[in-house]
Amino acid sequence: MASLIESYEHQYFGITSEITSQIGRIPNLATESKQNAISNVDRLMEEAKELLEQMHLEVRGLSSDIRPKYTNRLKSYEKELERLERDYRKSKSAFSDKVLREELLNGEECTQFENQRSRLLDNTEMVERMGHSVDNTFQICVDTEEIGGQILSDLHSQREQINRSRTRLKETDAMLGKSSRVLSGMMKRIVQNRIVLICIVLIILITIIVGVYLAVHKTKKD
Known part of the structure; x- marks a missing residue:
């Protein structure tokens, strides 16, 4: 079941990478191409959400010792998808502002070119920030997995210590019972x-x- 979740994760990473790429391109596409890109991003967003739902269902069926690791990963993926949705809304808004500016400029090609170049630079920086954010999110997932593994290991060690202490208490109780019986016998013989x-x-x-x-x-x- 964990391998199936990892397969979903690979699909999710591919979809979010495509979403990030499409978001960066939207403000600089022609009107028809932009509409197609927006439709494509909407479809990819739905696929990403469906994958998260599938992963949630699979995680519920995992054993309790590994479930926290995948639960923390899902939380990170959900936060990342929320951030992509915010960037997507900004990208669509930037697309609308650009169309309005183009209509107001009425063919002033030089000014339009400068504006497009400026927006292209801004979008390039946004894509780079998105890439860094994805890397940071992945690192957080890895760190969270390591911390979860350490916590599980500590809990396992503590459980073993408790079991050993419980065994020693049982042995001590048995020895005390035996000693009590011996003392009782000795008292009877003395009497x-x-x-x-x-x-x-x-x-x-x-x-x-x-x-x-x-x-x-x-x-x-x-």
Whole structure:
């Protein structure tokens, strides 16, 4: 299932790259070509959203130990798509402003050429910024994945420590139970020995008393 998500990711990267390229071209295309480019970008936007929805469905079916990694990636992809939508709206607005300026200039070709060159430079800078932003987003995804992996590793180690502590507690409890039984047995034997000792002492005393009594009684008879 993770390989399917990665396949969706490759498709998503290809679509967003095409969207970025189209957005940079829109302000400098002829009217008909611009309309086609806008329609193409609208279609690509829908495809990107559908891919994100498919990835969301696949992520829900992942096991809990790897799901956070792909969830963080999806959040980054959603933010990137939102940024592309904002740039797309700006690009369409720039297209509308340019058409209006061309109608007002009424064929002033030199001025129009300068304006087009200026806008081309601006658009080139915007495309470069978009490229840097995509690189930054990818780096954030990689860093987030590493942090998530480290957190999962730490949680796994802590769980093992807790299990070992639980095992030691069980062993200690068993040893305490055994020691308690041994002590109970020793106390019983001590009590029994004391009872036997008391009985022996009583027998000796009774024997002495009887012996003394018999000796005294015999003396009186004599």
